[in-house]
Amino acid sequence: xxxxxxxxxxxxxxxxxxxxxxxxxxxxxxxxxxxxxxxxxxxxxxxxxxxxxxxxxxxxxxxxxxxxxxxxxxxxxxxxxxxxxxxxxxxxxxxxxxxxxxxxxxxxxxxxxxxxxxxxxxxxxxxxxxxxxxxxxxxxxxxxxxxxxxxxxxxxxxxxxxxxxxxxxxxxxxxxxxxxxxxxxxxxxxxxxxxxxxxxxxxxxxxxxxxxxxxxxxxxxxxxxxxxxxxxxxxxxxxxxxxxxxxxxxxxxxxxxxxxxxxxxxxxxxxxxxxxxxxxxxxxxxxx
Amino acid sequence: xxxxxxxxxxxxxxxxxxxxxxxxxxxxxxxxxxxxxxxxxxxxxxxxxxxxxxxxxxxxxxxxxxxxxxxxxxxxxxxxxxxxxxxxxxxxxxxxxxxxxxxxxxxxxxxxxxxxxxxxxxxxxxxxxxxxxxxxxxxxxxxxxxxxxxxxxxxxxxxxxxxxxxxxxxxxxxxxxxxxxxxxxxxxxxxxxxxxxxxxxxxxxxxxxxxxxxxxxxxxxxxxxxxxxxxxxxxxxxxxxxxxxxxxxxxxxxxxxxxxxxxxxxxxxxxxxxxxxxxxxxx
Numbered sequence: 001x002x003x004x005x006x007x008x009x010x011x012x013x014x015x016x017x018x019x020x021x022x023x024x025x026x027x028x029x030x031x032x033x034x035x036x037x038x039x040x041x042x043x044x045x046x047x048x049x050x051x052x053x054x055x056x057x058x059x060x061x062x063x064x065x066x067x068x069x070x071x072x073x074x075x076x077x078x079x080x081x082x083x084x085x086x087x088x089x090x091x092x093x094x095x096x097x098x099x100x101x102x103x104x105x106x107x108x109x110x111x112x113x114x115x116x117x118x119x120x121x122x123x124x125x126x127x128x129x130x131x132x133x134x135x136x137x138x139x140x141x142x143x144x145x146x147x148x149x150x151x152x153x154x155x156x157x158x159x160x161x162x163x164x165x166x167x168x169x170x171x172x173x174x175x176x177x178x179x180x181x182x183x184x185x186x187x188x189x190x191x192x193x194x195x196x197x198x199x200x201x202x203x204x205x206x207x208x209x210x211x212x213x214x215x216x217x218x219x220x221x222x223x224x225x226x227x228x229x230x231x232x233x234x235x236x237x238x239x240x241x242x243x244x245x246x247x248x249x250x251x252x253x254x255x256x257x258x259x260x261x262x263x264x265x266x267x268x269x270x271x272x273x274x275x276x277x278x279x280x281x282x283x284x285x286x287x288x
Numbered sequence: 289x290x291x292x293x294x295x296x297x298x299x300x301x302x303x304x305x306x307x308x309x310x311x312x313x314x315x316x317x318x319x320x321x322x323x324x325x326x327x328x329x330x331x332x333x334x335x336x337x338x339x340x341x342x343x344x345x346x347x348x349x350x351x352x353x354x355x356x357x358x359x360x361x362x363x364x365x366x367x368x369x370x371x372x373x374x375x376x377x378x379x380x381x382x383x384x385x386x387x388x389x390x391x392x393x394x395x396x397x398x399x400x401x402x403x404x405x406x407x408x409x410x411x412x413x414x415x416x417x418x419x420x421x422x423x424x425x426x427x428x429x430x431x432x433x434x435x436x437x438x439x440x441x442x443x444x445x446x447x448x449x450x451x452x453x454x455x456x457x458x459x460x461x462x463x464x465x466x467x468x469x470x471x472x473x474x475x476x477x478x479x480x481x482x483x484x485x486x487x488x489x490x491x492x493x494x495x496x497x498x499x500x501x502x503x504x505x506x507x508x509x510x511x512x513x514x515x516x517x518x519x520x521x522x523x524x525x526x527x528x529x530x531x532x533x534x535x536x537x538x539x540x541x542x543x544x545x546x547x548x549x550x551x552x553x554x555x556x557x558x559x560x561x562x563x564x565x566x567x568x569x570x571x
Binding site: 066067068090092093094097099100102103104105106109110113116117118119120121122123147148149150162165166175 | 440
């Protein structure tokens with residue numbers, strides 16, 4: 001198996017405190033190998049894109065980092081230590097959240113639960129608490145709908161509220177599972193700009209999964225490219241190359257750059273009925 | 289209507305309604321109406337068993353309700369639990385039928401366990417009911433934050449270390465305790481309608497979770513009080529009134545919510561949102 005993982009490459013940041021270290025993680029579910037020896041690190045304040053097509057193992061990898069999926073082999077370290085239960089040190093924004101419009105809860109209530117939602121007992125209303133929630137709602141540009149019922153908000157608005165919910169506990173790492181999947185282009189760009197600002201300003205590391213990397217190219221410090229359960233990590237220029245991705249996919253892949261955009265195309269000898277083809281919908285272009 | 293014979297009925301109704309209001313808020317929030325139906329019906333089998341074997345009815349109710357809660361939480365883990373809940377409900381009714389058939393006083397027993405005998409509550413029965421009621425309310429408020437989080441965004445709660453199974457089990461056990469306490473008093477069907485109607489109405493009236501709980505308790509109290517008074521006046525079974533008023537609460541809540549929504553839409557319309565450009569929408 002070719003080792004394509006470029007886990008430790010020089011970083012452009014001065015302080016390279018590692019917020020997350022994924023160390024030779026392998027996961028098998030139901031006899032199928034989902035992740036195969038995946039290693040990479042994320043430094044403080046870095047914006048990392050976790051790129052791969054459907055079924056490449058992105059969600060499983062995020063679940064391993066969150067401690068919801070036990071890795072068959074390898075380990076995950078958060079700021080150099082093993083993960084503890086009941087913690088808010090890692091923020092998480094899940095994929096496809098559908099909040100019930102009947103739920104009697106305002107956006108600000110959900111953000112408030114981000115402060116201490118894992119603790120028992122009733123929260124006591126306080127001015128400090130309210131100020132923190134207001135500040136966070138402002139940071140994600142959600143003041144307009146702070147008092148609206150969460151279930152009545154649009155997908156993009158709900159996502160901002162969930163980002164605020166995740167960030168108010170001041171995590172060092174924020175994980176987002178396919179946040180762009182259900183958004184229109186403009187909302188997606190707004191969310192990316194917002195996250196980039198947060199990463200830079202508060203030095204919160206961001207690991208964001210997506211099947212499309214072009215929207216992330218302007219802000220991404222590093223990329224973790226997943227294909228067939230294996231990963232290549234590094235800067236975009238180091239990873240998104242024909243030789244690296246060819247090794248990862250196990251068949252020839254061309255990387256084209258057109259007007260600053262990246263297109264990954266299967267090579268000419270590629271058979272469209274090849275079982276290893278990771279994206280069933282689109283047999284020729286993986287990442288447009 | 290306020291004679292000494294009626295006093296205990298008023299007291300017990302005033303104890304039961306807040307429990308139904310508080311626990312019911314989470315029943316409705318979690319979409320757990322079906323477990324809230326199955327657990328009291330399993331408890332009913334426990335009461336019938338206690339009657340046949342001659343042990344405390346509260347013990348029978350508690351054991352059967354807790355077993356049903358444990359079964360629903362554990363067997364229905366990771367996903368929908370409706371098939372498991374249905375089978376536990378059917379099993380509870382089946383076992384209850386066997387025990388009742390071996391008893392000579394089949395009909396009055398069945399009637400009081402399903403529809404309650406709020407007018408026949410003795411003073412000695414009040415204390416255990418009050419104790420369990422307080423326990424249920426304290427337990428629900430203790431679970432409040434993680435339960436609210438797990439009921440609203442289970443994935444996010446799990447990422448924070450709030451166990452989905454743990455919350456489900458803890459909540460269903462509280463529901464079982466509330467059931468054990470209320471079934472002999474208001475009956476299996478009444479506690480069910482009291483746990484759904486008032487909280488469902490309350491969530492239509494407010495967007496704030498704590499206020500929704502308070503409103504839910506208030507509506508539940510008014511519902512049972514009016515039901516007792518109506519039952520006394522008409523001599524019709526109290527079960528009819530609790531069930532009917534519970535449904536009425538919900539209807540009023542829906543109408544109120546519809547009115548509020550149309551007001552909000554008109555307000556938003558005036559603000560004039562920019563129309564969406566179809567070419568900007570991703571496939």
